[in-house]
Amino acid sequence: MNESDVAAEQAADEPSGSTSPLFWVAVAAAAAVVVVGVVFSQRFGSDPQLQASPLIGQPVSSVAAPLLEIEGAVDLADLEGEIVVVNFWASWCFNCRVEHAALVAAAADYEELGVTFVGVNHQDQRDNAIAFLDELGRSPQTLYVDDAGSRLALEFGILGLPETFFIDRDGTIVGKVTGPVSYELVADTIDAIVLGEDVGVFKTGEVENRE
Amino acid sequence: MPDAVRRFLRVLVPAVAVAIIIAGLWPQPSVAPSAAERVDTLASNIRCPFCGGESIADAPSQIARDLEAIIAEQVAEGRTDDEVYAFFEARYGESALMDPPLLGWGWVLWVGPLVLLAVGGYAIARRRRRTGTPVVVGGSPLLERRRIEDQLAQIAVDLGELDGQVAAGEIDDATRFDLAAAYEAEAAPLRDRLAVLERPPATTADPSPTPTGPDRRRALIGAGAMLAGVAVVSFAVVRMADDGRDAIEVPTPPPIDFENVTVDELENVVARNPEIVGMRLALAQLYMQEGDVSQAVVHFGEVLERERNPEALAWLGYISFQVGELDSARNYLTEALTRQPNYPQAEWWLANLLYYGYQEPAEAVPHLETLLAAPDLPADIRAEAEAMLEAAGGTG
Amino acid sequence: MIAVAGYASVLIALGASIKLVWDGWRAGRGAGNATAVRRDATVLFAAATASFVLLELAILTHDFSIEYVASNTATTTPFVFLLASGWAALEGSIVLWGFVLAGFTYLVARNLGDTDGLGTMAAAILGLVAVFWFGMMATVSDPFGVCTETLGGQCVASSVNPFAAAVAPAEGVGPNPLLQNHILMAVHPPMLYLGYVGMTVPFAFAIAALIRGDQGSAWLERTHRWTLIAWVFLTFGILLGAWWSYEVLGWGGYWAWDPVENAAFLPWLVGTAFIHSAVVQRRRGMLQAWNLILVIATFSLTIFGTFLTRSGTIFSVHSFTQSPIGPALLGFLGVIVVGSLALFAWRAHLVASSPRLDSLASREGVFLANNLLLALFAFTVLLGTLYPLLLEAFAGREVSVGRPFYDRATVPIAFALLLAMGVGPVTPYRVARGSVVWERTRTALIVALCAGAATVLLRVWSVAVVIVVSLAAFVIATILRHLGQRIAARRRSAGESYGAAFVGLVTREPGFWGGQLSHLGLALAAVAIATTSVLSTSEEVRIDVGQAAVVDGYCFVYEGLFTNPEPHRTVTGVDIRLYREDCSSEIGLMQPSVNRYPNATQPVGTPAVRTGLIDDVYLTITSGDANRVGLEILIFPFMWLLWVGGLLMVAGGFWAFVMRRRAPAAADPVEAVTAGDA
Incomplete structure (x- = not known):
C-alpha cells in the first residue's frame, strides 16, 4: 500500500456509520472529566488544609x-x-x-x-x-x-x-x-x-x- | 487397584480439607471484640488531622499515638464506638471519619461501582457474535479494502486454529462445525464487498450502503454542546456551593467596622472598658471624623494618661499643628516617631509641620526621604511627598 | 552562565518539538518522509539531554544564583543526594520527565521506516506532548529561573529571564529531609516517570491510528513492547514506593490509599487491563475500540496523577508544594481527554472491530471479565479519591474517604481477579467445554483446598486470609500443573531433557510465561497483603536501660543511646538487642533512630526492620532518653512475600519485554492453541 495514496484518499474520508454505544460512552466520560476539571480549577489558590472548625460557638471543654x-x-x-x-x-x-x-x-x-x-x-x-x-x-x-x-x-x-x-x-x-x-x-x-x-x-x- | 485408590483419594482429600475449613471457620458464637481490637478499628477509621490524610492507626507521628491513647482511654471508660466517633466529629467535623456513612451522598460511593458492574456486564453479554453482522463500511476504498483483507486474514487464522484445538481435545467436532460455519458466514459478505471494491474505480464510487454522515455530525455537535453545558452548569453549582460557605466562614481578619458604630455606642463600650486603649483610640478617631475635635482631644489625652501611645501622640501633634501650636505639635510628633520609628502618617505630618508651619523646607527633607523609603505608602501621599521634596530641594 | 545555557536548551527543545509536530504530521499525511522527523527527534533529544545535564551541573557546582539550586540543595548535601536533587523537587521532576520523553521519542523516531505513516504521525503526537512539556519548562516551571531577591539567606523571588540580575545566597536551603533520609526517595520517582512516560508511546500510536483511520492491529503490535516496559517500570516504581513507605516512614505500612498513591495505582490498573485486552485483539481481532479507550484512559490517568501530585489541590503527605503548573497540567489533561475522546467518537467506527465473541465461556470471556474487574477496581479507587472533592464542591461538606472504604470495596474485586487469574490461562479460546476446564483445574482445586485447610490448622481463623491463601495456591498450582503438562508434551514429542524443554517453552512463548510469572508474583503478594494486614501485632512498650520487654515471641533489651553526627544530619538512635522469647538466645542488634537536619524544624525517624522467614520485626522510637526508651513494636508475618512477589511481577513483565523480539512469528499450531498468549 502506498502511503501517499492513503493520504490522498483520506481527504475524501466522509464520516459515516451510526452512533454506537461506545460513542456515548466517550461522551459520558468526557462530561465526567469536564465536571472534575471544573471542580479542580475552583480549588487552585484555595488551601486544602483549611477547614471550617465545628467548634466555633461551642463551649470550651474542661481539661x-x-x-x-x-x-x-x-x-x-x-x-x-x-x-x-x-x-x-x-x-x-x-x-x-x-x-x-x-x-x-x-x-x-x-x-x-x-x-x-x-x-x-x-x-x-x-x-x-x-x-x-x-x-x-x-x-x-x-x-x-x-x-x-x-x-x-x-x-x-x-x-x-x-x-x-x-x-x-x-x-x-x-x-x-x-x-x-x-x-x-x-x-x-x-x-x-x-x-x-x-x-x-x-x-x-x-x-x-x-x- | 492404584487407580481406584487414586480416585478415592481425589474425593477424600478435598472432602477432608473442606471439612477442616468449615469446622475451623464456622462462625463462632459472636464474641464481643476486645478493647484492644476496638481501639484498632476506631483508630483506623478516624483520620489523624495532622498527618496528611492518614488514619490515626496508619500515621507515624507522635500525636497519632497520643490520639490512639485517648481513644483507648475512652474505650476503657465504656464509651460506645458511636460515642467515640461523635467525639472526634464534634472537634474536626465530618472529615474526621474515614469511612463515609451510607447516608446522604454516601450511597454514590457504593452504587457507582455497582452501576458500572451492571453496565459492563450487560455490554460484555452484548458483545456476543450476532448472525448476519453487517460488513463495516466506510473510509476510503483503499482503507476499507485493507480493513476487509485484515478481517479475512483473521478469519483464515481462526479457521486454521480450529483444527489444532480439535486435535488438542479442547473442542469437539460439533462445536468445530458450528464455529467454522459462523466464520464462513462472516467471511462471505466480506469477500463480496472486496470483489466490489476491486472492480474499476467507477463502480467503487458507489455510495456506501449506510451513509449516515449528517447523523454523526449532528451527534458530535450535540455532544460538544452537551459538554459545554455540563461545564457551565458544574461551574455555576460549584460557585454557588462556594458562596454558601463564604457566608459561614470569614476569610479575612475582622476589622472593627466603625462605620456602623455610632459615637454613643462606642462611648458606652469605652465607659465599660475604660482601660482598653484600642477602643478609646477608635472613639477619638471617630470624633475626629465627625469633626468634634475637642472630644477627640479629651480621649487622646485619656489614652496618653494610660500609655504613651504613638498613635495618640501623632494625632495630638496633628491637632496642635492645625490649631497653630507648633512647638507642642513638634514635640508630640517627634515622640510618636521615637516610640514607633516606622510610622509614615506621623512622618508626613511632621514634614508638613516643618515645611509649612516652621517654613523650614530643608529640615523637612530627611523626613520626606524616610517617608518615601516606606514601601507601602499610599499613592496620593507619595505623589504629594515627592512634589514637596522637589520643592524643598529647590529652595534648600 | 549555566542559567542562560540551560534556558537556551529548553527553548531549543521546545522549538524542535514544534518542528517535530509539523514534520510528523506532514509525513503522517503522506506529504513528507521520515528523515525530517528523525532529525527533529534527534535535536529534541540532544537539547533535553543538555537541559538535564546543565541542571545537574548547576547543582554540583553549587550555582545558587539559580533559584532551584538555592532552594533545593546545599553545599553540605552529600553527592548522591545532590545528584538526586536534580529531579527530586518540582521543576527538576519536570526536567527529568521531559528528558525521558525526549529519549523515548528519539527511540521511536530512530525505528521509523521511510514511508511509515503511522509511525511519523505517532511521532507528531509525541512531539505535541513534548511541546506542552517544554513549554511548561519555558514558562511556569522554569528550572533555570535566576534568583532575583533574597531574604534571610533564602531566595524569595526568581525570574524566567536568564539574563536578569542575579543574586546568589551564600548557602542553599538543602533538600527536603524526607529525601535526604533515604536514597530510595531518589530512585522511586524516576521509575514512576519512566512508567508514566512510557505509556505516552502507545497513546501516540493509538491516536495516530485514529487520525489515519488505520484499522487493524498495527499500532498494537508496534507498541506492545513499549506498553510492557512502561508497565514494568510502573510496577517497579509502585513497589519501590511501598518499600520506601515501609522502610523509611516508620508506621509499618506500605500502602495507605492516599490520593497520591492512588494516582500512581490508577494507570497501573488500567494499563494492566490494556495489556490483557491487547492479547485478545492480537489473537482474535476483537476489542479494537475498547483497547483505544483503555490506552487513552491509561495515558490520561498518568497526566492526572502528575497533576494531583503537583497541583497543591489535595492534601497529602506526598504532594509537592502549590505551584502555577497545576492549572497548566489541568488544562493539558482537559485537552488530552476531551480531544482524544472527540477523535474517538468521530473516527472509532472506522477502526472498530466487529463483535466476534463466540461464547462467554472461553478465554476471551475470562479476559473480558478481567477487564471488567480491573476497570471496576480503577473506577472504585478513582471514585474514592474524587468523592471528597466532589462533595465539597457540590454539597459544601468536608468528608474523608480512607482505608475502610477501599478495603471493603476492593477486596471482593481482588478475590474475583485472583479467581479469574487461576482459571483464565487454562481456558481454551472460542468455546470452553466445562469438562476441559474441570480437567485442567481439578488438581489445582484440591491443592487450593488443602492449602486453605493447612492455614486453618495453623490456627488462622481469619476468613479473608484463608480465602486468599486458597486462591493464591489455586493460581500457583494451575500455573505449575500447566507448565508440567507442557514440558511433558515437549519431552514426548521432541525427546528433550526437562531443562531443555523448560527453556524452550519459556523462550518460545515469552508473553504467556512471562505473564504467568507475574501472576505467580501477584498471588504471593496477595498472601503477604492478607497476612500483614490481618495477622500483624502492634504493641507500644517502654523499656528502662538494661531491662527487657517480651512481645509476641521476641525479647527486646534496651542497651543504650548513641549519637552520630554526620555532615548533613545528626543521627540519634538506640541499641536494642533482639532475643528469642527466652531472652537468652540472641538474634541480633536493632538500631531505630531519629535524624535531625540543619534546615528542617522537624526530625525524621527511621525505623529498624529485621526481616525473617516467618515474620518481620519492626521498631520505631516513640520517646526516650538514656535511661528509658519508648518503642512501637510491630510484627508482620510473611512480609518478605510482598517484595518477592512484586519483584516476580516485574521480572515476568521484563521477560516478556526482552524475549518478545526473539520469539518466532508463530509457534507450531497445536502448542500455540493450547498455550495461548497472556
Whole structure:
C-alpha cells in the first residue's frame, strides 16, 4: 500500500456509520472529566488544609493541663468570666517564633481588661520549650501549659501549629486563627469580642506538623 | 487397584480439607471484640488531622499515638464506638471519619461501582457474535479494502486454529462445525464487498450502503454542546456551593467596622472598658471624623494618661499643628516617631509641620526621604511627598 | 552562565518539538518522509539531554544564583543526594520527565521506516506532548529561573529571564529531609516517570491510528513492547514506593490509599487491563475500540496523577508544594481527554472491530471479565479519591474517604481477579467445554483446598486470609500443573531433557510465561497483603536501660543511646538487642533512630526492620532518653512475600519485554492453541 495514496484518499474520508454505544460512552466520560476539571480549577489558590472548625460557638471543654514551668494545673473551663486567648506553639515551629513577640505584647496590654493568655506547648520537649522562652522572652501574664497527651490539641481540633483560639467571657469558643498572629489581629479580635461582634475563622499562614 | 485408590483419594482429600475449613471457620458464637481490637478499628477509621490524610492507626507521628491513647482511654471508660466517633466529629467535623456513612451522598460511593458492574456486564453479554453482522463500511476504498483483507486474514487464522484445538481435545467436532460455519458466514459478505471494491474505480464510487454522515455530525455537535453545558452548569453549582460557605466562614481578619458604630455606642463600650486603649483610640478617631475635635482631644489625652501611645501622640501633634501650636505639635510628633520609628502618617505630618508651619523646607527633607523609603505608602501621599521634596530641594 | 545555557536548551527543545509536530504530521499525511522527523527527534533529544545535564551541573557546582539550586540543595548535601536533587523537587521532576520523553521519542523516531505513516504521525503526537512539556519548562516551571531577591539567606523571588540580575545566597536551603533520609526517595520517582512516560508511546500510536483511520492491529503490535516496559517500570516504581513507605516512614505500612498513591495505582490498573485486552485483539481481532479507550484512559490517568501530585489541590503527605503548573497540567489533561475522546467518537467506527465473541465461556470471556474487574477496581479507587472533592464542591461538606472504604470495596474485586487469574490461562479460546476446564483445574482445586485447610490448622481463623491463601495456591498450582503438562508434551514429542524443554517453552512463548510469572508474583503478594494486614501485632512498650520487654515471641533489651553526627544530619538512635522469647538466645542488634537536619524544624525517624522467614520485626522510637526508651513494636508475618512477589511481577513483565523480539512469528499450531498468549 502506498502511503501517499492513503493520504490522498483520506481527504475524501466522509464520516459515516451510526452512533454506537461506545460513542456515548466517550461522551459520558468526557462530561465526567469536564465536571472534575471544573471542580479542580475552583480549588487552585484555595488551601486544602483549611477547614471550617465545628467548634466555633461551642463551649470550651474542661481539661486540666499541667503548667509548663511550675507545679500546678490550669483548666480552661475555670477561666469563665475572662476573655481567654489560647495559643498553641512549640519550639520546633517556625511561625511560632514569628508571632511570639506579638503575643507577649498583647498579653501585657490586655491584662487589665481581663484577658488571659494561655500558651499551650504542643508536641514538644520540655527543655526545648523552656529554651525557646528563654531565648525569645516569656510573658509574665501568660499561663504556659504543657499539652500532655495532646488532649488540648484534640479539644480544640487543631490541624498544626501555630493556631490561636479566642474564648469569650461565657466560655464559648468564638474565634480561630490558623497560622501566625500579629499584634493588630489579636487586638482587633479581642476588641471585637468586647464589642460582641462575630469573629469567625481565618487564616494568616501555613501551619506546621511534626512527623 | 492404584487407580481406584487414586480416585478415592481425589474425593477424600478435598472432602477432608473442606471439612477442616468449615469446622475451623464456622462462625463462632459472636464474641464481643476486645478493647484492644476496638481501639484498632476506631483508630483506623478516624483520620489523624495532622498527618496528611492518614488514619490515626496508619500515621507515624507522635500525636497519632497520643490520639490512639485517648481513644483507648475512652474505650476503657465504656464509651460506645458511636460515642467515640461523635467525639472526634464534634472537634474536626465530618472529615474526621474515614469511612463515609451510607447516608446522604454516601450511597454514590457504593452504587457507582455497582452501576458500572451492571453496565459492563450487560455490554460484555452484548458483545456476543450476532448472525448476519453487517460488513463495516466506510473510509476510503483503499482503507476499507485493507480493513476487509485484515478481517479475512483473521478469519483464515481462526479457521486454521480450529483444527489444532480439535486435535488438542479442547473442542469437539460439533462445536468445530458450528464455529467454522459462523466464520464462513462472516467471511462471505466480506469477500463480496472486496470483489466490489476491486472492480474499476467507477463502480467503487458507489455510495456506501449506510451513509449516515449528517447523523454523526449532528451527534458530535450535540455532544460538544452537551459538554459545554455540563461545564457551565458544574461551574455555576460549584460557585454557588462556594458562596454558601463564604457566608459561614470569614476569610479575612475582622476589622472593627466603625462605620456602623455610632459615637454613643462606642462611648458606652469605652465607659465599660475604660482601660482598653484600642477602643478609646477608635472613639477619638471617630470624633475626629465627625469633626468634634475637642472630644477627640479629651480621649487622646485619656489614652496618653494610660500609655504613651504613638498613635495618640501623632494625632495630638496633628491637632496642635492645625490649631497653630507648633512647638507642642513638634514635640508630640517627634515622640510618636521615637516610640514607633516606622510610622509614615506621623512622618508626613511632621514634614508638613516643618515645611509649612516652621517654613523650614530643608529640615523637612530627611523626613520626606524616610517617608518615601516606606514601601507601602499610599499613592496620593507619595505623589504629594515627592512634589514637596522637589520643592524643598529647590529652595534648600 | 549555566542559567542562560540551560534556558537556551529548553527553548531549543521546545522549538524542535514544534518542528517535530509539523514534520510528523506532514509525513503522517503522506506529504513528507521520515528523515525530517528523525532529525527533529534527534535535536529534541540532544537539547533535553543538555537541559538535564546543565541542571545537574548547576547543582554540583553549587550555582545558587539559580533559584532551584538555592532552594533545593546545599553545599553540605552529600553527592548522591545532590545528584538526586536534580529531579527530586518540582521543576527538576519536570526536567527529568521531559528528558525521558525526549529519549523515548528519539527511540521511536530512530525505528521509523521511510514511508511509515503511522509511525511519523505517532511521532507528531509525541512531539505535541513534548511541546506542552517544554513549554511548561519555558514558562511556569522554569528550572533555570535566576534568583532575583533574597531574604534571610533564602531566595524569595526568581525570574524566567536568564539574563536578569542575579543574586546568589551564600548557602542553599538543602533538600527536603524526607529525601535526604533515604536514597530510595531518589530512585522511586524516576521509575514512576519512566512508567508514566512510557505509556505516552502507545497513546501516540493509538491516536495516530485514529487520525489515519488505520484499522487493524498495527499500532498494537508496534507498541506492545513499549506498553510492557512502561508497565514494568510502573510496577517497579509502585513497589519501590511501598518499600520506601515501609522502610523509611516508620508506621509499618506500605500502602495507605492516599490520593497520591492512588494516582500512581490508577494507570497501573488500567494499563494492566490494556495489556490483557491487547492479547485478545492480537489473537482474535476483537476489542479494537475498547483497547483505544483503555490506552487513552491509561495515558490520561498518568497526566492526572502528575497533576494531583503537583497541583497543591489535595492534601497529602506526598504532594509537592502549590505551584502555577497545576492549572497548566489541568488544562493539558482537559485537552488530552476531551480531544482524544472527540477523535474517538468521530473516527472509532472506522477502526472498530466487529463483535466476534463466540461464547462467554472461553478465554476471551475470562479476559473480558478481567477487564471488567480491573476497570471496576480503577473506577472504585478513582471514585474514592474524587468523592471528597466532589462533595465539597457540590454539597459544601468536608468528608474523608480512607482505608475502610477501599478495603471493603476492593477486596471482593481482588478475590474475583485472583479467581479469574487461576482459571483464565487454562481456558481454551472460542468455546470452553466445562469438562476441559474441570480437567485442567481439578488438581489445582484440591491443592487450593488443602492449602486453605493447612492455614486453618495453623490456627488462622481469619476468613479473608484463608480465602486468599486458597486462591493464591489455586493460581500457583494451575500455573505449575500447566507448565508440567507442557514440558511433558515437549519431552514426548521432541525427546528433550526437562531443562531443555523448560527453556524452550519459556523462550518460545515469552508473553504467556512471562505473564504467568507475574501472576505467580501477584498471588504471593496477595498472601503477604492478607497476612500483614490481618495477622500483624502492634504493641507500644517502654523499656528502662538494661531491662527487657517480651512481645509476641521476641525479647527486646534496651542497651543504650548513641549519637552520630554526620555532615548533613545528626543521627540519634538506640541499641536494642533482639532475643528469642527466652531472652537468652540472641538474634541480633536493632538500631531505630531519629535524624535531625540543619534546615528542617522537624526530625525524621527511621525505623529498624529485621526481616525473617516467618515474620518481620519492626521498631520505631516513640520517646526516650538514656535511661528509658519508648518503642512501637510491630510484627508482620510473611512480609518478605510482598517484595518477592512484586519483584516476580516485574521480572515476568521484563521477560516478556526482552524475549518478545526473539520469539518466532508463530509457534507450531497445536502448542500455540493450547498455550495461548497472556
